[in-house]
Amino acid sequence: FYATMPGLDSxxxxxxxxxxxxxxx
Known part of the structure; x- marks a missing residue:
C-alpha cells in the first residue's frame, strides 16, 4: 500500500x- 503511494506517509x-x-x- 505504502509502496504504491510514496507520498502518502508525508x-x-x-x-x-x-x-x-x-x-x-
Whole structure:
C-alpha cells in the first residue's frame, strides 16, 4: 500500500501536524 503511494506517509504526517497546530490554537 505504502509502496504504491510514496507520498502518502508525508501527507499523513502533514495532516496530523496541521490538526495538532489547530488544536493548540
Amino acid at each position: 501527507f499523513v504526517t502533514m495532516e496530523k501536524t496541521q490538526r495538532i497546530r489547530n488544536f493548540l490554537e
